Amino acid sequence: MKNIRKYYQALIVLLAIGVLLSCRTQSDYTPALIPMPQQVEWNEQLFNLEDSTTCFVQRIVSNLPQVQRHSEEAYALTVSSDSVILEATTETGIFRGLQTIKQLAFELNGRRYLKGCTLVDWPAFAVRGFMQDVGRNFQSIDMLKEQIDVLAAYKFNVFHFHVTENPGWRLESKKYPQLNAAESMTRQKGKYYTQDDFKELVAYCLERKITLIPEFDIPGHSAAFRKAFGFEAMSDPQVQPVLIDLIDELCSLASAEVMPYIHLGTDEVWHNYEEPAPTLLPALVERVTQHHQRKLIVWRPGQHIAEDSVSITQLWSSGGHPKPGHPYLDSRLNYLNHLDPLAGIPQLYFERINGAEHGDSLRLGGILCCWNDNNVNDAYAILKKNPVYPGILTYSETSWTGQKQVLGEKYLAKLPEKGSSLFNEFCEFEDRLIQHRDRYFEGKPFPYVRQTSIEWEVLGPINNQGNVDEQFSVEKALQDNYLIDSVAYGWRGPFIGGTIHLNHFFGYPSYFPKKEGTYYARTAIWSPKEQTVGAWIGFHDWSRSGGRRGGPFPQDGEWHNTHPKVWLNGELVAPPKWNNPGLESNTEEIPFTDENYFFRKPSSILLKKGWNEVLLKIPVKKETWKRMFTFVPILEKDGTAMEVEGLEYSTEIEK
Template sequence: MLLVVFSAFLMVQCTSEKAEQPALIPMPQNLEWNGEAFNMVDSSARFGQRIVPHLNEIPLNENEAYSLDVTSDSLILSALTEEGLFRGLQTVKQLTYFENGKRFVAGCSIRDWPAFRLRGFMQDVGRNFQPVEMLKEQIDVLATYKFNAFHFHVTDNPGWRLESKEYPQLNSPESMSRWPGKYYTQEEFKVLVDYCYERKITLIPEFDLPGHSAAFRKAFGFESMNDPRVQPVLIDLIDELVSLVPPEKMPYIHLGTDEVWHSYEEPSPTLLPALLERVTQYHGRELIVWRPGQHIEGDSVSITQLWSSNGHPKPGHRYLDSRLNYLNHLDPLAGIPQLYFERINGAAHGDSLRMGGILCNWNDNLVANQYDAVLHNPVYPGIVTYSETSWTGQSEGFGEKYLAKFPERNSSAFQKYTDFEERLIKHRDLYFQDKPFPYVKQTHIKWRIAGPFNHKGDVNKKFPPEDSIAAEYVVDSERYAWSEPVIGGTVHLSHFFGYPSLFPKETGTYYAFTRIWSPEDQTVNSWIGFHDWSRSGGRRGGPFPNQGQWHNTNPQVWLNGEIIQPPEWINPGLEDSSSEIPFSDENYYFREPTKIQLRKGWNEVLLKIPVIPQTWKRMFTFVPVQVEAGNVSEIEELKFFAEIKKLNK
């Protein structure tokens, strides 16, 4: 039976053409290529998978470990469990290619295991409802990249999205401030749990309480979470939840406890201890809570999920790490290196307390279309990158050093990232042609940065780089020189979360300069953006630009001395308080790219980036891109050169 499933699975999933060495993500712990290939249709060859009593040299997480040996005459996949076989099958998919109409598997020997025992992804459907089919699409990607947990944030202020037959008022449109009447029936919930379970993924449901409880309180007419009627209702809701799915399929229950900002959200002293007891002692499930979060008297067993820089492990408690990986804040180009260099739990691998990490997508702002929760955030490149971070582990402890800038070009860390970037791009082109994947190669893009010039509060003030590109400038007796080369399609000048950055000053006018070589006169698309808007917390950074501005700080772009005009915005001039007006074209990667005219030979690009203290994200993006049928890729023949000198035309 397993062999039949194996064969059918490969036939459906493998579409890649031959490659010298297939691009594997996540990279296996131990991999040796042998230059051979297994012919999947050769009846004289043998292939198979087997559950074995032990595997050699597996130091961690044996239940998901596997070994794979592929030669010209055999393909043998071995594991201790069905979970291990399933993880190994994902690797076989990536090793499979077609040549002359025949299907082959690249020859290799692999011994592989996950660095962390829990590797998850979270979607917030409490704020923005997502249809079941949309969630299944994401779960399929999680399975392909060896995730084993789907964190289902099913309640929040705008809505309680899981059907309660005992308390149907929770699902009434009147209780919801967004997507009224949109929720998951109990049958749909069980379908999602089973869909995950079939793919060796555990669904972790979250009722976020006692904060984030507006919909809950509105449904019952509770003015405060301190109301004595709250506790029995929540105990009933926990009982109802666990009655839907047995513990082997749903061993974890998440109860939030974070961000209790208001007096009406403060719980009674007995509420959280009673819920802890109900989940763990009465129902025998594991309890997960956020940290920072509410203190639970007598709690010695909860798993804490760290969610901010202030979230430190609770002594003696197991924990999950979600501190550096909020996709709703990340720019696709700057965010992917951040996810790659993140060290989950601050360690190369897990241990008895370090369980792993969960990548989060908190699209706090209202979306106009349900799929915008994926389209407006780098969900799929983020998942693929986090799969490597959480399965392979980050062997070196960089701390926060490379969370807002690239390593030095001659360093081993930079070389490792360029290798990963090459694999990431291959996966984009092979497996994500029907899904948004906003990432292009950027490690070859070089800039020189000058500044910040003191604009004294006038973001429109002009400085010498606008007149000529010189080695240095003197303004008001201050000397300004261009920086050493800076790498990236997106560059953080200073980072909004305070990670070590290239230019820590948070006010003044910067200039960025590069040259682009084109083999011919051509019109190309380009991603251009400044001070990327998060998809959370309203419109952080002040009002949205008026027509004729790239951003409210009025940055400028010149190509060969000609100014490039910004888009005609759909919602210009919105104030910061306009959080319930959905995003439409604010960020470069989900609006139409800007057309630019490159001439044959070298083209000069100059960016002006004014920054004021209110600018939350101090960054810029400029990348020529190719867009075809909604898919983005590199324009291969372009070259970048950032030396401050004249070139022969």
Template sequence: MTATIKYRIINIVIIFVVLQFFSCGKSNRYNPALIPFPQHLSWNEQTFNLKDSSTAFVQRLVPQIVGVPYNEKEAYQLAVTTDSLILEATTEKGLYRGLQTIKQLSYSIRGNRYLAGCTILDWPAFKVRGFMQDVGRNYQSITMLKEQIDVLAAYKFNVFHFHVTENPGWRLESKIYPQLNSPESMTRQKGKFYTQEDFKELVAYCREREITLIPEFDVPGHSAAFRKALGFETMSDPRVQTVLIDLVDELCSLAPAEVMPYIHLGTDEVWHSYEKPAPTLLPALLERVTQYHGRELIVWRPGQHIEGDSVSITQLWSSNGHPKPGHRYLDCRLNYLNHLDPLSGITQLYFDRINGAAHGDSLRLGGILCCWNDNNVNDEYDILRHNPVYPGILTYSETSWTGQKEDFGENYLAKLPEKGSGLFNEFSAFEDRMIQHRDKYFAGKPFSYIKQTNMEWKILGPIANNDDVDARFSVEDTLQETYQIDTASYSWQGPFVGGTIQLTHYFGYPSYFSREEGTYYAYTQIWSSKEQTVGAWIGFHDWSRSGGRRGGPFPHDGEWHNTHPKAWLNGELIAAPKWNNPGLAGNSEEIPFTDENYFFRKSNSIHLKKGWNEVLLKIPVKNDTWKRMFTFVPVQDNNGTIKEVEGLKFSAEIK
């Protein structure tokens, strides 16, 4: 059996496996939701019966696809009619990308499978479209990683960044230095690591799905487990260089360069003297990776300077990180899922322009979406529950494949465009597609996103409160267009659209209000066709799932947050949750999250009367209030599976 035939058999098996992943739910017959959206698509309203696929489903490699401006190796063209299904690409990789689109075109009627008729010409905007998981801080099982890799493959990602070393543990087996994997060297999930066979299995699993695995040894910072296991007081110890060269050699022995062409060596966040490397360490590792092993070296930026480095790929992780002149780079700024609120964070991912461009070029390689769940977890799957991983992957799939055509800077990183504008309608259409995918493909999986472009708010304030967050104002007594409070006049502003509203963004992105101290009020109405009790996502802060980023003390029982916000529905106060860890100090990263954020705790219960229901929120802020935001969204909560409550309408009209 030739290698090509064997490869095609593997691909066919994968197609059937992933089709099972996409086997449930209903689809619009003639206009199925596609993510990422193709570069060129036209519907023809024909249907192809998949029972005819044995004779009329043609896949073929062609020397060229006309009209593809870049990244042709992953491009494909597709024609679906009543008579035939023809998929063409210049590479096996391109055929695989096209197959993912075909799976999304499928729907069932009375047990028969069909494809919606269309013509597609498609290619990726960026060469690298990746996703990173930090398994150094929190070990994730092979099964859990494979679940995520399957989703990446379905949405045309081509890189899985595997961050296997961190202060809590060195998670990849070393047969040369087995003490690296000893429980004594680890501070979390002690003794949990990936055997070399596990690693090879993951590399192969990714390759079968046309995904390149990029392993990362993060050195010389983030090296507590490394130093503890090997007895090094500092990373400048001359013995460190020999050990790390041995480990790089061992890593490269696990997969050939054509399968694993990139090695990532970190170099970021060297904060302490004991982490600073000897002058020869990083140049020696650069030479070992690139010249001896023939691989590409990736390093974080900002990061340690490497003397004589003219070839590394820099991965930008901070807003302070700028491309190194002449070096290729990957953009990871603004896309850390562990810092993103699921609702406002998705809009940020959607409107953030990867590499600051509509598409890649010889230096702009693309980007990698990152999940750094720094904090300890009770259960590995909490990483997917506590971070908007799956909605984030779908959104990043759209922006990294299709590309963000317009350059609007930071204008929409913390707020939505004006309702009714072209950009707003574009995001709303994407939101509808994502919700269809949520319901069709992610049953039983955590997917923390709810339709929010139909929600609107009026906001009043900030009312000067002289640092008294308990100050009470007449807004709580009567609803009117304007208020005279002391010597100042206040009017409602808006409407502002969204389920989460960032009053002023904590990183300073353009938002709705300037950063002033005082008390805000937010108002909306919810129309219900019947009297009913439903769930509600309610929150006044977003706790980052990352050490040192909690923003201050946790609230006490009976309070939503330490600034004493309040929520009323039809004049009745909505009680705050009884917290599992009230009063917890700010930097307690070893105490796992359980109920801190609205999207992974049990939703509040609210009672809607038939007709219009008034919601009033009070949001006091102080000068040191880091995150000035609120969330209020009615939800249908079925044992943690969240959907929209059907039939609700929203209006911010002051009556």
């Protein structure tokens, strides 16, 4: 009970200093909870946080009858005008409930209240995790703690710490200090976590009811390891005793109770010099599971391990299928480094983790991943140049609540039909997401704005036989239909969203078959006044991994190397003046600075009062990887993109 009182005292301190104040002023509003509880009923009562006569009760109980699964993290909460009663079967459940209580807080007439409710809540999946790759790009302890605080607030329970990679082995070894020498690293040379740093991070997670899972990614991804020891290949007989020593050293830093999982990678062994000796992986499995009594995780697809009957497999690509009889974690659809914010958030929302509504003894859950493979100038750029925080909040909803609909891949690259129940469901989530952006993420990167009101019509593809500069009659006059080279073309739609995938880079169902040619997209924007605003504008977006996929970066005077164009009310909108125009593809070591629409300075556009016509030209080459476009008016407030109030969108354009 001492720890429970400590949680409550900490909560009151947070409320007292105004961290959780809301801009709401209505006593009857419904709080925007993320993740949404499994069962909740609202009432009109308010609990006054400043009234000393009211009662705040937290207690451990033997069971919660209405909880359907994962009772160790479940809780029940009742908030009325005179009391708050939080019950759980464990302190972890109490902690999860306190995160919900924080979101119930709001201000009314200068006083702080909790919204009245009765709820029972539990997670759909046992594992709800987030991974950062600090092997390729080192992140400070403070930066990691910032992310862990967000994970805790949104009921995650795993932090996957990918601590070794080709550019650097980032965990201190006192037995083999050459691993941490600057000479062994190719990025952020000499940057690593001391063993005390690691212990501090494990403890920080533990205090927030999060399990840290460390990963030594071997035998692939091992350039820094091989360089430190002078090994020409992972088949060298000296590799095995060294790695056993390193596993022993790692396991000495935290007990099996505190750190029950060890991840050994095993993925992407592309080269002969990465192939392990036949005894290596079986010996490491035995060391982790038998000697140290930890659970072993490996990537799948990955190296086959002889006689492995104990591993947990983490699925990482469309080729990753569960190993029969083995528990598994799902990371197949959720690489933040490949997702742009506007298309990526619906994808994460409609993902069905493990292909199921909830977990079981084999379907353990999922881990959201941030693989910013490309080099960065500043580590915090990883949070700015990937949709990390909106992605975490969305995955929180998906992994805690569970996706109840059997959707397959239908909505991984597009929104459901406007007006459908699924579309309305996402609109409701989007509203909560935006409220959290405004309430909790001031001063932090949160690249997401409302997009469910934006609609487009699209025409094409017009066969241009590879000539992306060819002009068509669509650019001269707005009509319902066009006859071009004896082929009839008409507008299709409406398609909803700020970003539209014409066809998806991973082959998910989208709006058009994968063909080269020129597309056109149009919409109309109604503005209540003449105003100059910013705009997110982008074409064929760039991933933050794999160098610069999609060919050389565009030259100045172009939006992309396929030569798209943007017209607003008949006038061309000028593209940015690029920092690295014409840069060749696969140039990993030159960091991104302005490549993606959501982290460069927004374009400036003038909206006239009334209706404004937008026309986009979107040529697609055979080699174009991400076939997509984005156009969204925004306002920036302290570096955060916000909606332009009062805008309306329509495809009902007068021709």
